[in-house]
Amino acid sequence: MLKKPITIFSTALLLFFSCSNLIEKPLAVVNGRSIMLYSFKTGYKEFLDSRYQPDNLLNRFLFLNNMIDELLIIKYAGDIGVEDEPGFIEEKEKIFNQLLLNTYFDEKINIQHTVTDSEKRKLFEWKNTSIHIRHLFAHSYQEIHNIKTRLEQGKAWESLAEECFQDPVLHDNGGDLGWVQLGDMEPVFEFTAFSLDNGAISSPIKTKHGYSIIQLIERERNGFLKEEDYQIVNKEIAIMADHYKRQFFLLDYTSKIEESLMIEYDQTILEKLFYSFSISTDQIELIKNENLVTFRGNKWEVSQVMKRINTLSNRQMEKINTVLDLKHAITGLICRSYFLDDAKSIQLHKKKSFQKDFEQHKNKAVVQYVLAMINGNLQPLDKKYEEKARKMYFDFRNEIVKQNNISIDSLALKTFIM
Numbered sequence: 001m002l003k004k005p006i007t008i009f010s011t012a013l014l015l016f017f018s019c020s021n022l023i024e025k026p027l028a029v030v031n032g033r034s035i036m037l038y039s040f041k042t043g044y045k046e047f048l049d050s051r052y053q054p055d056n057l058l059n060r061f062l063f064l065n066n067m068i069d070e071l072l073i074i075k076y077a078g079d080i081g082v083e084d085e086p087g088f089i090e091e092k093e094k095i096f097n098q099l100l101l102n103t104y105f106d107e108k109i110n111i112q113h114t115v116t117d118s119e120k121r122k123l124f125e126w127k128n129t130s131i132h133i134r135h136l137f138a139h140s141y142q143e144i145h146n147i148k149t150r151l152e153q154g155k156a157w158e159s160l161a162e163e164c165f166q167d168p169v170l171h172d173n174g175g176d177l178g179w180v181q182l183g184d185m186e187p188v189f190e191f192t193a194f195s196l197d198n199g200a201i202s203s204p205i206k207t208k209h210g211y212s213i214i215q216l217i218e219r220e221r222n223g224f225l226k227e228e229d230y231q232i233v234n235k236e237i238a239i240m241a242d243h244y245k246r247q248f249f250l251l252d253y254t255s256k257i258e259e260s261l262m263i264e265y266d267q268t269i270l271e272k273l274f275y276s277f278s279i280s281t282d283q284i285e286l287i288k289n290e291n292l293v294t295f296r297g298n299k300w301e302v303s304q305v306m307k308r309i310n311t312l313s314n315r316q317m318e319k320i321n322t323v324l325d326l327k328h329a330i331t332g333l334i335c336r337s338y339f340l341d342d343a344k345s346i347q348l349h350k351k352k353s354f355q356k357d358f359e360q361h362k363n364k365a366v367v368q369y370v371l372a373m374i375n376g377n378l379q380p381l382d383k384k385y386e387e388k389a390r391k392m393y394f395d396f397r398n399e400i401v402k403q404n405n406i407s408i409d410s411l412a413l414k415t416f417i418m
Contacts, residue, residue: 029407030071104343113245126194132217134176144204144211187247263295274323
């Protein structure tokens with residue numbers, strides 16, 4: 001195997017150029033691909049800020065080596081066909097879909113909202129307040145409306161809580177959530193709760209998890225509020241207010257889309273699918289070709305639903321404890337499918353900003369995939385895992401460095417000004 005040396009630009013050549021032109025020169029070149037100084041400085045600053053590190057020569061070389069390593073690993077991955085492997089194709093699809101959803105919501109929902117001074121002051125007051133609340137819960141609007149009617153007719157709150165909560169604590173304590181502060185709960189839920197007067201009961205509200213009726217039992221202010229304190233956190237409060245408005249807008253938008261899709265389930269097949277989870281996959285095989293759900297002229301068989309359910313995270317799967325939970329999860333997947341289709345129909349995936357973002361995230365995934373391959377035989381519980389992993393990585397790195405052309409402008413790295 002031929003060894004190709006790392007070339008260092010000569011000092012004499014570097015001094016020929018003026019400092020004003022330095023930023024336009026490549027800091028390093030890997031197989032003809034340049035790492036420009038301005039690109040390095042952008043990433044390097046983020047690196048220092050995120051790790052609270054000082055700018056020094058050691059950190060400069062460390063970060064540049066990381067950038068070079070990434071290019072080397074990406075080339076290596078291309079040489080061995082990583083992107084054609086089934087495991088990575090699936091990972092790449094996940095990255096693409098998530099980024100496309102993010103872009104879609106940025107276009108449709110994450111618009112800049114106007115925040116007034118009175119709204120910020122209200123949030124500032126809430127941020128320095130604790131409230132004692134309880135709530136009643138239902139999975140559908142019809143159910144929560146029925147609960148509201150019975151409450152107005154004189155049915156005891158505690159009796160209604162016993163009916164609507166499976167959680168033993170909430171079942172027995174009347175849905176009492178105790179004392180909470182701003183940021184403890186879902187934005188829509190807590191915004192409604194903090195808006196109430198002592199003893200007041202809210203109208204039914206829709207949240208991410210269903211529908212709730214909230215009662216504010218008591219509120220307590222945490223200290224004396226001063227104007228100077230408000231001015232100090234003014235920008236932070238403005239960001240918080242904008243976040244609340246976006247959450248309300250998002251919930252309203254998704255609710256309207258869900259309603260427009262006219263989603264209908266075969267309840268019998270839905271129940272069979274849920275109970276099959278706890279029995280065996282063989283039971284799912286028996287119903288895989290059954291139509292489970294229809295929406296706006298489309299239909300999903302059990303097999304199609306299962307393919308999508310398998311993309312859910314462990315955390316999302318842990319939330320599916322009832323037939324109704326499964327129904328909500330599938331409804332969410334249907335809405336997600338609609339959003340992705342709508343995003344593609346308006347060509348969001350062809351925007352240069354999206355393609356650049358996708359390429360960056362895909363490359364990071366490629367690097368992680370290759371690193372996992374390198375450490376494939378190591379056991380994480382091994383006491384010397386980190387030591388062995390480090391040795392395996394540097395053995396791998398040293399080998400691929402020999403096979404590639406790398407040039408580093410060391411003087412520019414040492415002398416540039418942040």
